Amino acid sequence: xxxxxxxxxxxxxxxxxxxxxxxxxxxxxxxxxxxxxxxxxxxxxxxxxxxxxxxxxxxxxxxxxxxxxxxxxxxxxxxxxxxxxxxxxxxxxxxxxxxxxxxxxxxxxxxxxxxxxxxxxxxxxxxxxxxxxxxxxxxxxxxxxxxxxxxxxxxxxxxxxxxxxxxxxxxxxxxxxxxxxxxxxxxxxxxxxxxxxxxxxxxxxxxxxxxxxxxxxxxxxxxxxxxxxxxxxxxxxxxxxxxxxxxxxxxxxxxxxxxxxxxxxxxxxxxxxxxxxxxxxxxxxxxxxxxxxxxxxxxxxxxxxxxxxxxxxxxxxxxxxxxxxxxxxxxxxxxxxxxxxxxxxxxxxxxxxxxxxxxxxxxxxx
Amino acid sequence: xxxxxxxxxxxxxxxxxxxxxxxxxxxxxxxxxxxxxxxxxxxxxxxxxxxxxxxxxxxxxxxxxxxxxxxxxxxxxxxxxxxxxxxxxxxxxxxxxxxxxxxxxxxxxxxxxxxxxxxxxxxxxxxxxxxxxxxxxxxxxxxxxxxxxxxxxxxxxxxxxxxxxxxxxxxxxxxxxxxxxxxxxxxxxxxxxxxxxxxxxxxxxxxxxxxxxxxxxxxxxxxxxxxxxxxxxxxxxxxxxxxxxxxxxxxxxxxxxxxxxxxxxxxxxxxxxxxxxxxxxxxxxxxxxxxxxxxxxxxxxxxxxxxxxxxxxxxxxxxxxxxxxxxxxxxxxxxxxxxxxxxxxxxxxxxxxxxxxxxxxxxxxx
Numbered sequence: 001x002x003x004x005x006x007x008x009x010x011x012x013x014x015x016x017x018x019x020x021x022x023x024x025x026x027x028x029x030x031x032x033x034x035x036x037x038x039x040x041x042x043x044x045x046x047x048x049x050x051x052x053x054x055x056x057x058x059x060x061x062x063x064x065x066x067x068x069x070x071x072x073x074x075x076x077x078x079x080x081x082x083x084x085x086x087x088x089x090x091x092x093x094x095x096x097x098x099x100x101x102x103x104x105x106x107x108x109x110x111x112x113x114x115x116x117x118x119x120x121x122x123x124x125x126x127x128x129x130x131x132x133x134x135x136x137x138x139x140x141x142x143x144x145x146x147x148x149x150x151x152x153x154x155x156x157x158x159x160x161x162x163x164x165x166x167x168x169x170x171x172x173x174x175x176x177x178x179x180x181x182x183x184x185x186x187x188x189x190x191x192x193x194x195x196x197x198x199x200x201x202x203x204x205x206x207x208x209x210x211x212x213x214x215x216x217x218x219x220x221x222x223x224x225x226x227x228x229x230x231x232x233x234x235x236x237x238x239x240x241x242x243x244x245x246x247x248x249x250x251x252x253x254x255x256x257x258x259x260x261x262x263x264x265x266x267x268x269x270x271x272x273x274x275x276x277x278x279x280x281x282x283x284x285x286x287x288x289x290x291x292x293x294x295x296x297x298x299x300x301x302x303x304x305x306x307x308x309x310x311x312x313x314x315x316x317x318x319x320x321x322x323x324x325x326x327x328x329x330x331x332x333x334x335x336x337x338x339x340x341x342x343x344x345x346x347x348x349x350x351x352x353x354x355x356x357x358x359x360x361x362x363x364x365x366x
Numbered sequence: 367x368x369x370x371x372x373x374x375x376x377x378x379x380x381x382x383x384x385x386x387x388x389x390x391x392x393x394x395x396x397x398x399x400x401x402x403x404x405x406x407x408x409x410x411x412x413x414x415x416x417x418x419x420x421x422x423x424x425x426x427x428x429x430x431x432x433x434x435x436x437x438x439x440x441x442x443x444x445x446x447x448x449x450x451x452x453x454x455x456x457x458x459x460x461x462x463x464x465x466x467x468x469x470x471x472x473x474x475x476x477x478x479x480x481x482x483x484x485x486x487x488x489x490x491x492x493x494x495x496x497x498x499x500x501x502x503x504x505x506x507x508x509x510x511x512x513x514x515x516x517x518x519x520x521x522x523x524x525x526x527x528x529x530x531x532x533x534x535x536x537x538x539x540x541x542x543x544x545x546x547x548x549x550x551x552x553x554x555x556x557x558x559x560x561x562x563x564x565x566x567x568x569x570x571x572x573x574x575x576x577x578x579x580x581x582x583x584x585x586x587x588x589x590x591x592x593x594x595x596x597x598x599x600x601x602x603x604x605x606x607x608x609x610x611x612x613x614x615x616x617x618x619x620x621x622x623x624x625x626x627x628x629x630x631x632x633x634x635x636x637x638x639x640x641x642x643x644x645x646x647x648x649x650x651x652x653x654x655x656x657x658x659x660x661x662x663x664x665x666x667x668x669x670x671x672x673x674x675x676x677x678x679x680x681x682x683x684x685x686x687x688x689x690x691x692x693x694x695x696x697x698x699x700x701x702x703x704x705x706x707x708x709x710x711x712x713x714x715x716x717x718x719x720x721x722x723x724x725x726x727x728x729x730x731x732x
Contacts (some may be wrong), residue, residue, distance in 0.1 A: 098468035098494035101562065103701060107464070112655050120697045121655040128464035130496065142658040196467065196564060198701035202709075207698075289478050289487040292508040331486045332573075332708070335469060335564035342698070342709035343568075 026138070028086050028166030029173070036165065036175040037077040039151075040209060042185050042217035042238045049074065049160040051218065052234065059230050064221050071154035072193060073186075073205055073218025078150050079176045082167030083143045085110060085150060087124045088136040091158040095130065099196050099335050102128045105157040109201040110139045111210065113149035113179075118210045123199055126155075138166075149176055151210070153201045156194035157222075180215035182365045184208075185238055187231060188246025191281075191325060192220025195339040204325075204345040204352075212357065214241075214365065226251035227259035229266075236270035241365045243267070243274060244356065246325060248281040252296075253303035260307040261314075268315055275317045275363050279324030279352055280304055282344075286337030317363075321355045324348070392504070394452050394532030395539070402531070402541040403443040405517075406575060408551050408583035408604045415440065415526040417584065418600065425596050430587050437520035438559060439552075439571055439584025444516050445542045448533030449509045451476060451516060453490045454502040457524040461496065465562050465701050468494045471523040475567040476505045477576065479515040479545075484576045489565055492521075504532075515542055517576070519567045522560035523588075546581035548731045550574075551604055553597060554612030557647075557691060558586025562705040570691075570711040570718075578723065580607075580731065592617035593625035595632075602636035607731045609633070609640060610722065612691060614647040618662075619669035626673040627680075634681055641683045641729050645690030645718055646670055648710075652703030683729070687721045690714070 034048040046053025052068040054060060060068070069092075091106055101107075108124030122140040126132075139152075154160065167173045186192055186205045194203035201207070209216035217238075225231055227247055235243060247263075248256065267276065280301060287294030308320035325340070325348045327333025333344030340348060360366055400414040412419025418434040420426060426434065435458075457472055467473075474490030488506040492498075505518075520526065533539045552558055552571045560569035567573070575582035583604075591597055593613055601609060613629075614622065633642065646667060653660030674686035691706070691714045693699025699710030706714060726732055 096494045098491050102464035119654050123702045125464050128462045142656045198707045288485050290508045336489045341564045342707040343712050346709050
C-alpha cells in the first residue's frame with residue numbers, strides 16, 4: 001500500500017497535479033445516488049435509500065418503522081475517473097443521540113478499492129447543528145488520475161430524502177456491478193444499528209461487509225430485536241444465504257425463555273435450510289459496579305446459552321457463537337457500558353469473524 | 367475481577383439490595399466538586415474547573431484562551447460509601463463538533479478503584495441538545511456496600527461553570543488525597559485534546575493517567591500547538607517531572623524547521639533537566655487517497671524526524687518516540703482520517719506507552 005501511494009505521488013508530481021485552492025469555486029456534476037448501485041438492501045422494492053419498504057409491514061411499531069426507513073448499512077457502489085468525490089444530501093429531521101457522533105448519524109463514509117482492498121478515503125461531514133438537514137461536503141480530493149471503484153456508506157441513523165454524488169465536470173460516474181456475490185442478512189439491536197461506531201463503515205456489520213466480501217443488509221434497530229414476531233416476519237420475507245443474529249442484547253431472560261424457540265421455528269418454516277448464526281451478547285459493562293445490572297446481564301446470557309443449546313439440538317444449520325459480541329476484559333470497549341466503540345467492535349470482530357467465516361465457508365458462502 | 371463481582375452479587379443478595387424504581391423520587395446530597403480533590407491540573411491557582419488560569423496569559427489567542435478554560439483532562443477524586451453516584455453540572459454554551467460524541471464533549475466519565483485497578487463505572491450523559499447547558503445524571507447505581515474510591519473525569523470540550531456530585535442522603539463523601547505522586551504534563555493538538563475518543567477517560571492522556579498512575583495535566587488544544595511561543599510560555603511556567611509532546615500534528619514542515627529548535631531551547635532554559643518526550647505524529651489517513659494531503663503529511667513527519675535528530679543531539683534528556691501516535695496499518699483507526707477513535711488511541715498507546723514507561727522509569731518517575 002505504501003509503495004502504491006509513493007508511486008501515485010511520484011506520478012502526480014510528474015503530471016503536475018495541484019491542489020485546488022479552498023477559495024476556488026468548485027463546480028461539480030451531480031448524479032442521483034439511486035441511479036447508481038445500492039448494496040446491502042435486505043429486500044427489493046421501495047425507495048432505494050430506505051433499508052426496508054416499511055409499507056409492507058403495517059404491524060411494525062412506530063419507532064421500528066422509522067428506524068427501518070433509515071439508510072443504515074446501505075452503500076452506493078460506483079466507478080468514477082474524477083479526482084474528487086463530493087456529495088449533497090438531505091435527511092428527515094431527528095434528534096441527535098448523545099452517545100454517537102453526528103458523522104455516524106448523518107454523515108457519509110467512503111472507501112476506494114486499492115488493489116482489491118477497501119481503503120478508507122474520507123467522510124462526508126454533516127452539519128453538527130441538529131436543525132440543519134441539508135448537507136454538502138467534499139469527501140476526497142486530489143486522487144490519482146484513473147478510474148476508482150468507490151463504496152460509499154450512507155448515514156447509520158438518518159432517513160435520507162435525497163443523496164447526490166458530485167464529481168468533476170467532464171468526469172465519468174457510472175453504476176458498478178455489486179462486488180458482492182452472496183448475501184448475509186444481519187438482525188439485531190442498537191449494537192447492530194451501529195451504536196457507537198465513529199462512522200458508518202466502522203460498525204461491525206459494515207466491517208464484515210468489506211472483510212468477508214458479502215452483501216450484508218443491516219436490520220439492527222435501537223432498543224428492539226427482542227425476538228419479536230415482527231422481526232421474524234421480516235426475516236421470513238427476506239431471501240439470504242445466511243442470517244446473523246445479535247438477538248440477546250435487548251430481551252430479558254424471561255423473553256428469551258418464552259420466545260426464542262418459537263422465533264427460530266417460525267423462521268425455519270420459511271427458510272428450511274438457511275444457516276442461522278446467533279451471537280451471544282457481551283457482558284454489559286454497565287454492570288461493572290452496578291450489582292443489579294450485573295445480575296441482569298448474567299441471567300440474560302445464561303438464558304441465551306440455555307435456549308440456544310435446545311435450538312441447536314432441534315434445528316439443523318443453527319449456530320451459536322459464544323462468546324460473541326464481547327468488547328474486552330479491560331472494560332474499556334464501550335462508550336457507555338452498553339454500546340461498543342470502534343475499539344469494542346474491533347475486539348468483538350476478533351472473536352466472531354473467524355467463526356462466521358468458518359460457518360459461511362462450510363455452506364459455500366463467501 | 368469476575369470473582370469479586372460474583373462475591374458482590376452474592377453479598378448484595380444476602381443483604382437484600384434492591385434496585386430503586388425509576389419512578390421513585392431520588393433525593394441526593396450534593397457537594398461542590400471544587401471542595402473535593404481535582405487532579406491533572408497543570409498549575410495551581412484560578413477556578414479549579416478550568417485547566418489553566420488563562421488570565422495569566424494575556425498573549426493567548428482567543429480560541430486557545432477559551433480552550434484552556436475547558437475542563438479537559440481534569441478529574442475529581444473522592445471517597446464515598448454511597449451506593450449511587452450522581453452529578454449535576456453546567457457548561458458555557460458552545461457548538462457541538464460533528465466528529466465527537468456529546469458524551470465526550472460535555473459528559474462525565476467515572477472510574478472506581480477495584481483492588482488497585484480503575485474500573486469504568488458509568489458515564490454522566492449530558493443533554494444531546496446543544497442549547498441545553500444544565501445537566502443532571504445518575505452515573506452509577508446499586509454499588510456494593512462499603513467505601514469506594516472514585517475518579518471522575520470532566521468534559522473534554524466544555525468550560526464548566528459548576529459541578530456537584532450527588533450521593534445518597536446520609537452517605538459520606540470526602541476529598542481523597544491524589545492517588546498520583548509524579549506529574550507528567552502533556553502538550554498537544556486536538557488529538558491530545560481528546561478528539562475523537564468516545565468519552566473523556568478514553569483519550570490517550572486519560573488512559574496513561576490511569577495506567578501509569580501519574581498526574582497527567584492535558585494541555586492539548588484543537589487546531590493549535592504549532593510550536594508557538596505561547597505554548598512554550600505556559601510550559602516554562604509549569605512545574606512537572608516530565609513533559610510529553612504531541613507537537614507535530616498541526617505545524618507545517620516549514621514551521622517545524624523554523625520553530626522546533628528555539629521552542630526546545632526556550633523550555634530548556636526554564637527546565638534545565640526535566641525530560642522532554644516528543645512523539646512523532648501519525649501518518650494522516652486523509653492522505654490515503656488524497657495525494658496532496660499524503661505529501662503534506664509525509665513532509666511534516668520528515669521535518670519532525672530531521673528536527674528531533676538535531677534537538678536530541680544538542681539537548682540532554684530529550685527523547686523522540688518514532689513511530690509515535692500511529693493508528694494502525696489498516697487505516698481504520700480514526701473517525702475522519704485525522705482524529706483517533708478509541709481504537710486508534712488503543713493502537714497508538716501500544717506503541718508509545720512502553721516507551722514512555724521506560725523513559726519515566728529511567729528518571730525515577732512512576
